[in-house]
Structures are given as structure tokens and as C-alpha cells.
Amino acid sequence: MLTRRGRLLLFGGILTGLLAATFLLEAPEPTRSVDEIMDNPEDFVGRNIAIRGEVVDGSIDEANYTFIIHGTASNLLIEHLQAAQTTGGLDDNRTVYAEGILIKSGDEWVFEAKVIKTSCPSKYEEANEE
Numbered sequence: 869m870l871t872r873r874g875r876l877l878l879f880g881g882i883l884t885g886l887l888a889a890t891f892l893l894e895a896p897e898p899t900r901s902v903d904e905i906m907d908n909p910e911d912f913v914g915r916n917i918a919i920r921g922e923v924v925d926g927s928i929d930e931a932n933y934t935f936i937i938h939g940t941a942s943n944l945l946i947e948h949l950q951a952a953q954t955t956g957g958l959d960d961n962r963t964v965y966a967e968g969i970l971i972k973s974g975d976e977w978v979f980e981a982k983v984i985k986t987s988c989p990s991k992y993e994e995a996n997e998e
Contacts (some may be wrong), residue, residue, distance in 0.1 A: 902939030905970065905991040909977050912970045918943070919967075919979060925960045937964055963987040 870878065905912055921937030921944065928935040933949040935958065940959040948964055958964070968981040 899965065902937055902942050902944050904939075905979075906939070906944060906977070909970060909972075912914035913972065914969060916967065916969060920963065920965050923958065923960055923962050923964055928960070930959060935964075937966075940941065942978055944977060946979045946981050948983075948984050951981050951984050957986040959986075979991065 897915075897917055899918040899920050900912075902919065902972070905917070907917055919937075921939055924943060924960040928997050932947075933951075934945055934947050934976070934993060935943055936943050938944075948966070951964050951968075965985040966979060966981040966982075967983040968979055972978070
């Protein structure tokens with residue numbers, strides 16, 4: 869059985885360890901828009917980033933696991949072949965959240981997604997009136 873002093877030292881050590889761990893952990897990367905990324909894509913090359921945008925009509929290519937998202941002024945090709953987590957519901961005009969790495973393939977910027985999440989359409993669709 870630990871003495872009072874032993875318990876205090878143990879508790880203090882645990883608190884010190886937890887405090888040190890909070891300083892060592894990185895804050896999560898903020899979610900960025902397509903336009904933010906494409907303004908200076910070189911700043912994001914090879915980094916794990918999170919991005920959001922809307923799927924361009926007719927851009928989903930299920931055979932090649934790609935689609936295009938757009939912002940106000942820019943488009944970005946998303947490649948999701950390696951995506952470990954993909955929620956259902958990928959469709960035209962759907963808002964998409966993706967986590968992954970930006971690379972340059974030839975003259976084109978490509979976002980290699982590891983995670984793809986889509987918005988829930990029921991939140992945004994009007995209820996059908998009978």
C-alpha cells in the first residue's frame with residue numbers, strides 16, 4: 869500500500885506526463901476550401917490536409933475512382949482509389965469532405981484522398997408535399 873506521499877508523487881507524475889503529452893500533440897489541420905488550396909498549391913504538396921468542395925456535375929468516374937470538386941474559382945481532381953473510409957452518397961452537386969495528400973501529376977494537381985465523407989442529402993432536400 870502506498871503512503872500518502874507516494875500517492876501524491878504518483879498523482880503528480882501522472883499529471884506532469886499528461887501535461888507534457890498535450891504539448892507534444894499536434895493540433896488538427898483545419899479544413900480548407902478548394903480555392904484556398906489552389907491559390908498556392910505548392911504550400912500544401914505532400915502534407916496531410918483536409919479539403920471541402922462540391923462535386924462537379926458529371927465528373928464522377930467510378931472506373932478510375934476519381935471525381936472533381938469545385939470552389940468559387942477553382943476545380944480539383946480527387947482520386948480516391950486508396951480511400952480507407954468512404955461514406956455512401958457520392959453524387960453530383962454533393963458537398964464532399966476529403967482527407968489526404970496533394971500531389972502534382974504532370975501539369976495537373978491531384979488530391980489523393982484517404983478519407984471521403986459526403987453531406988447528408990436529407991438535411992438539404994425539401995420535404996415532398998403530398
